[in-house]
Amino acid sequence: MQDDPLPSWQDTATRAAIVAFVEAAAGDGAGHVAPQERVAVFDNDGTLWCEKPIPIQLDFVLRRFAAMAQDNPALRGRQPWKAAREHDGAWLSGALVKHYDGDDADLRLLLGGVLEAFGEMTVDAYAEEVAAFLATASHPSLKRPYRACAFRPMVELLRYLEGHGFATYIASGGDRDFMRPAAEALYAIPRERVIGSSFALRYDAPTGSGGAGGAVVYKRGLDFLDDGPEKPVRIWSRVGRRPLVAVGNSNGDVPMLEFAGGAELPALRLVLRHDDAEREFAYDDGAEQVLARVARGAQDGWHAISMRDDWADVFGDAPGPS
Amino acid sequence: MQDDPLPSWQDTATRAAIVAFVEAAAGDGAGHVAPQERVAVFDNDGTLWCEKPIPIQLDFVLRRFAAMAQDNPALRGRQPWKAAREHDGAWLSGALVKHYDGDDADLRLLLGGVLEAFGEMTVDAYAEEVAAFLATASHPSLKRPYRACAFRPMVELLRYLEGHGFATYIASGGDRDFMRPAAEALYAIPRERVIGSSFALRYDAPTGSGGAGGAVVYKRGLDFLDDGPEKPVRIWSRVGRRPLVAVGNSNGDVPMLEFAGGAELPALRLVLRHDDAEREFAYDDGAEQVLARVARGAQDGWHAISMRDDWADVFGDAPGPS
Incomplete structure (x- = not known):
């Protein structure tokens, strides 16, 4: 063996x-x-x-949304920042499940938030943010690092x-x-x-x-x-x-x-x-x-x-x- | 050495x-x-x-256009089939030169013809056509095979x-x-x-x-x-x-x-x-x-x-x- x-x-x-x-x-x-x-x-x-419970990239994005809403109160009542700030997993996982059922409305809101979060960033700066996230973030229930x-x-x-x-x-x-x-x-x-x-x-x-x-x-x-x-x-x-x-x-x-x-x-x-x-x-x-x-x-x-x-x-x- | x-x-x-x-x-x-x-x-x-005198792919495309115009007389008065059929090199090279000067009108006509020629073809069939062309076609003035x-x-x-x-x-x-x-x-x-x-x-x-x-x-x-x-x-x-x-x-x-x-x-x-x-x-x-x-x-x-x-x-x- x-x-x-x-x-x-x-x-x-x-x-x-x-x-x-x-x-x-x-x-x-x-x-x-x-x-x-x-x-x-x-x-x-x-x-x-x-x-x-959610794709790992979604956790990365939600942390970014929460930080954005912390800095900018106007975002707190809008999706997807609202769900990120309130840890509303049902809205978030629903966006993905509905996508597989052919309803992309919430997924598009989510994507809109992503574009707002990362638009105008250089690919090099983005890669650094991802690497920093992967170096430190952990899975919420498996209690192990994402890496x-x-x-x-x-x-x-x-x-x-x-x-x-x-x-x-x-x-x-x-x-x-x-x-x-x-x-x-x-x-x-x-x-x-x-x-x-x-x-x-x-x-x-x-x-x-x-x-x-x-x-x-x-x-x-x-x-x-x-x-x-x-x-x-x-x-x-x-x-x-x-x-x-x-x-x-x-x-x-x-x-x-x-x-x-x-x-x-x-x-x-x-x-x-x-x-x-x-x-x-x-x-x-x-x-x-x-x-x-x-x-x-x-x-x-x-x-x-x-x-x-x-x-x-x-x-x-x-x-x-x- | x-x-x-x-x-x-x-x-x-x-x-x-x-x-x-x-x-x-x-x-x-x-x-x-x-x-x-x-x-x-x-x-x-x-x-x-x-x-x-022209990019090799353009020769490939022109041969296809000429064959299409041979089969379909309605194409013979339209660009880019007209130029292909009449060997009008000036129109064709002009489309490329004008592109580099910021004028894409003729290049778009050319591309439209290309899409007409190859649209709905599978990638496998296209690859076979290209391979057949490269196996046989020759450069017009250098008198050597394209390959x-x-x-x-x-x-x-x-x-x-x-x-x-x-x-x-x-x-x-x-x-x-x-x-x-x-x-x-x-x-x-x-x-x-x-x-x-x-x-x-x-x-x-x-x-x-x-x-x-x-x-x-x-x-x-x-x-x-x-x-x-x-x-x-x-x-x-x-x-x-x-x-x-x-x-x-x-x-x-x-x-x-x-x-x-x-x-x-x-x-x-x-x-x-x-x-x-x-x-x-x-x-x-x-x-x-x-x-x-x-x-x-x-x-x-x-x-x-x-x-x-x-x-x-x-x-x-x-x-x-x-």
Whole structure:
């Protein structure tokens, strides 16, 4: 067992399916796939790290809103600053749940607040704020730093895939520039392999006489939301290929999971099921469609990962095999 | 000389400046730059391959327009099909020159024709058409296949940078999905490292019962034109860093060249000057501003590359050193 590349995984049929696919793709026999086609894409929130009770980026944003409302009383009666100041989790989580039901009104209010909070900031200053947040902030109920909220089995899977010649990418609805510092620190995925939603950006030419410098700055607008059918579009735009392996956990991941493989390529489509109230959380909300799809069976490479049954360890706290 | 990594370059001050910068960045002493910061971006048309008398992609598009007008007489009196059918180079090159002067009217007509030609095509079908074109089409006056129109010294420079730990990217106003097959074949740059303009895309879910598949399809619209101040924005979006080395040839490259380096990083900014009517072309049109900038001198890392004086070979035809 000491050479086991997936020590946090139980010896289950799910693990066996993953290993069989990856070994075949990297092998010389049936199922071989050329190295350049070995692309794996991972959703982030709820797939690589914990997304409950609220997505980690939302906590980052709410702290910023609360600080803004502290400085500016006129914001205190307006959403989303009101909810942030009053710790109104119901309004906030409702905005996300309603989005998955097709009602984006509250999500747009929330986004409007985000644009107000970060518009006109340089990308460099934003990256520093994110890094400072990740260095200090903790999960409210798991009582662990956010930087320790990555799922250990998924990090092992990333390394296992890379060890078999796969290029690994994050393809998430989260904000690309928020995820980049986290991806480097928690998953060792470099920033050029992070695909996500993006605020609109502009380039400000240098003002000095040197003729060198200039800055990229967030405009007060969204460029695109990388979720649902936008995920295959953004994966293609960035990678120029279909993924061979796609890993997600929510309804917004269905198109990305479908898009994997192709006429001449196999696919491994993994859906993480949050069914572990003891070690993490148990919930299906926002995942009804993708869970229904994966429940139809393993044809076309669809597999559920049960956090409860397939993972020996969730966050890397359990004593390892001796 | 047999170990010379840049055999197509003359032994000039330009070459010396490039070598000094790259060796310092990769070395342990002054000028060292961490490997992850070693990013090099190259414009494509006129920088990595020939762009005269018309950009190579324009030839691809014009052949498509001519075929469309052949099939559909109603198109023959309309631009851009009229110009394509009548080989009206003045109208076509005028559209590009006027764009650089701030007048986009004819360029928009041209783009409208492009969207008409390729809208609703899948990305896979488009890639096949491009590959077929590159396999057969030839340059009209240089009398060589387009696939032999890459500048050999630039390909050597790409390999030289990569050999010193640089990640090389194309960052061009050209259409990303047109450049990808060319970049692989001519420069050995993989498709995930090609940054360029993009048509708008959508994802079409699979129609069969399998629940796997789906396609990415061009919409009849432009997503963005990756030129001028958009270049730093797109480089940041894709790479998440400023480049350390930027190489271009036209006014649209000025912001990208400025953006290189930073407060704590040096920069190498190279501008290819087309001054070689004998072996390629001699022209400054569309490059007036960038040439004026580089003429101010080598402070801040700006250097001109003279095709005539700095390159021993242009297309790789000259006998190599024995």
